[in-house]
Amino acid sequence: DAGVIQSPRHEVTEMGQEVTLRCKPISGHNSLFWYRQTMMRGLELLIYFNNNVPIDDSGMPEDRFSAKMPNASFSTLKIQPSEPRDSAVYFCASSRETSGRTYNEQFFGPGTRLTVL
């Protein structure tokens, strides 16, 4: 089975430009997570979808960030306008979550390294 797929793997853009990161979760997984990793802040959750519905977006830094999950096999994270402080590695992860508070492991994609100049 294919793992979590992310594109692009690397993105270099200029301040003010719109950036769109893409993710395809593992087939059959019903939860999808977007994380950001920086040296200063480590790994932080940006947003979490369950069955395509956003459940927790408290980690989204500000209105410049938005995420969508139009169907079970695709999600996007958009930054508009981008700023140099958005430079980081963005990971998408997916898991199969059952009812209640049984938390299964999350499988991570390879990440997108974003550089905003």
Place this chain on the structure above:
Amino acid sequence: AQKVTQAQTEISVVEKEDVTLDCVYETRDTTYYLFWYKQPPSGELVFLIRRNSFDEQNEISGRYSWNFQKSTSSFNFTITASQVVDSAVYFCALRGGNEKLTFGTGTRLTIIP
């Protein structure tokens, strides 16, 4: 709120030595899940193990073993007979209640050939 502490920022050992990575956690939930992930130099995050709070049995997988002790809120990870390929950053993580997955700050392990 929940918290994961990995006090060891960096560890270096010579190949074939055993090494233990410490993880201490805090949570008010009685049901929670603990995880370890490996991040090699290539950057991806690789899942290693998941343990729920009701299962205190230690686990061994090849050269890897995990010691879960609720009494000390610790979930330590030992690599036996370390190899250069074990060089990576290792993250301990916790999820319980309605909380999101909380990662520790990671331990950078370097295996010296």
